[in-house]
Amino acid sequence: MDTENDGAPRGRGRRHGAAPPASERRDALVRLAAGLFAEQGFQATTVRQIADQAGILSGSLYHHFDSKESIVDEILSSFLDDLLRDHRAAVADGGDPRRLLTELIAVAHACLEPHRAAITVLQNDRCYLRRLSRFDYLDRAEREVRRIWTGVLRDGQDRGAFRSDLDPGLTYRTARDAIWATARWYRPDGPLDTGDLARHFTRVLFDGIVPEQHT
Amino acid sequence: MDTENDGAPRGRGRRHGAAPPASERRDALVRLAAGLFAEQGFQATTVRQIADQAGILSGSLYHHFDSKESIVDEILSSFLDDLLRDHRAAVADGGDPRRLLTELIAVAHACLEPHRAAITVLQNDRCYLRRLSRFDYLDRAEREVRRIWTGVLRDGQDRGAFRSDLDPGLTYRTARDAIWATARWYRPDGPLDTGDLARHFTRVLFDGIVPEQHT
Amino acid sequence: MDTENDGAPRGRGRRHGAAPPASERRDALVRLAAGLFAEQGFQATTVRQIADQAGILSGSLYHHFDSKESIVDEILSSFLDDLLRDHRAAVADGGDPRRLLTELIAVAHACLEPHRAAITVLQNDRCYLRRLSRFDYLDRAEREVRRIWTGVLRDGQDRGAFRSDLDPGLTYRTARDAIWATARWYRPDGPLDTGDLARHFTRVLFDGIVPEQHT
Amino acid sequence: MDTENDGAPRGRGRRHGAAPPASERRDALVRLAAGLFAEQGFQATTVRQIADQAGILSGSLYHHFDSKESIVDEILSSFLDDLLRDHRAAVADGGDPRRLLTELIAVAHACLEPHRAAITVLQNDRCYLRRLSRFDYLDRAEREVRRIWTGVLRDGQDRGAFRSDLDPGLTYRTARDAIWATARWYRPDGPLDTGDLARHFTRVLFDGIVPEQHT
DNA sequence: CATGAATGAGTATTCATTCAT
């Protein structure tokens, strides 16, 4: 599907799945827009701000992109492509639930740096974007990620690796929210890298904040 | 050049702290706006949508409020007033850090239902609102809440109630984000009430998801 | 004409000539509005400002007045009634042109204090008001005043009292503008009263600023 | 949070002194707006009227200007730049007070035609504009002009060129008001040009309307 | 007489997008 229009300069009519026409200029614009979206939110960022920062006029952006939405589409789909790929890979071979969950946490944290903008946009503007059919893939991806996490959690409960009195769906949502919310304040040049954050989070999630001998 | 408004119904010139002029109609409008802000975000909600849902014209809203901002101000300051009051009360008498932290978690979860709109707005539109000097109290409140949580956490570490290898600031942020993010999906008519959520969250935070005999 | 409706509380449909229903409250409101119109201009003053300063709600003003225009109508027609009456009286008995002109200058200056608001409104908002047929009397009054002044000036030229090389219309306009513009900066509590201003102006107009022996 | 606009057509963030981005279209719009401001006043003129007369939509004006205020700013600052420059030049070399004052009167009248709109706006809307800090330069310019006129007048009094019983400040204000008020009725296509007006005014101001032998 | 709630037509301004040059 969607074979026509390949190689055309604009992304008109393109759907998620067909790669957008690559170009250095275009990539730079996407990165630039991503930064603004992350700082201010998608809706709150104007195409003029993007154009201003690129040193061109706002109308000129439309030589590279169909619309403001198509820019954010590129940012979001790239994030979700990576996220899903790494999630699937993490659980592909099955194995110890603790190891798998540790891996999923690491995978999510690993997205914080390269995909900070996408994560921020999803948190701030998801309720707006999901109303547009073009972004149906957002919910599809979320559902698959949820299935993977809750699968691992349930499997761990069955095998006795995780407490059986926990609600897997609730636990997943708590973990997911805590991780993605990090994007709001995480700064790559701070004292902690995303690996540190993942390790800290894993420890708290697995063993809690209470020392073991205490209970 | 704003003239004072003795007895006038609009909230012109009021500051945070002075009670807004009470009125049933006004309260109903605030609740109505809160619902829309929570669903769509503050910026994405138009005064016309609020007025439409109230069955009046958008200009008529300004009989009751100065501005769209003053509506959200009322919603947010009411939330933060409650939140700070309950936080201060929770730690007022000091005592066992585990009990205090349990209490803080309960206090935060107790806000999920009455202040869902405010919490959602703060997550979606904080980066916009904090630029307005009128909302300086947002950061002030956040700092005080953070001080209270990290104080309890540090005290617990000193007394051996909490693991000493955790970063109190990081732990606070993780907990905070996980709790407030709940407002995005929590529905009062669902199977779980906010007490259940608080208990679930407390258990995971204290003891982790791994059964004790496991490690 | 216009005999019906006398004694009715509101001025509805009333035309210039029929006295508005007197009332202390009403007069106080007119004076109050006059002050605001003088400070800010008619268009720039809102009925809410008037009501605020009267300590009532803006809607309540409409128990006393038909409209904002009817308030300014009262202010303006009162001024022009006085101005025309005094102009007519000043030239009624004819006589020495210098004396008559001195008298006209005095009459105009005498209006500065009691009718400062009307004069200011006429300068700031005349181009707006004259488009409304209700204010046709503004131009009628201006024409009569001009006739009186230029009559005196021409008569003075004929009799050798005023230089014959001056354009009476131009001289009238210059004098008129200089006098009315005074309303913009004149303050009753300043060091000069309107009599001083009239004398200063008369001297400059009659003899110029150059000492006589100089030329 | 306004981003800089390198090369962008709008005048965003410019200050008085920095030349606005020149453009034929833009200049035409300014002239067009000036005409409307002069006829109706600044506040009473809507951006829609300006746009209508330019044959574009009101929003399209904002491609060229930041705001309605920035349009009038351009009109006013252009006038005051010229006025101050010519005033300074007129008195730069000092000399006979009568010659200097004649020159100042000529300079002011010479502004009537090219800057009629600015003069009219200043008379009608000054009390509104001066409240905006952006227009602080209005008062600064007025003060300098006043200093120049009263300096010449006082100097003339000292040298016996002007009557010593006149109040220089009062005389300045009278002259200023009479000259600027001319802008309200002066039409370039009338029988008198601004030179005629200046000469007429100079004669009345210097020698009065009474023939010399008369007194 | 006054209030409180509303109307309706208007205001300046914003912004994604289009398109001839």
Place this chain on the structure above:
DNA sequence: GATGAATGAATACTCATTCAT
């Protein structure tokens, strides 16, 4: 590829006025 000028629909907000209570 970019510009410069525009569109059109939306935005928050204002204000004179009305009227049931």
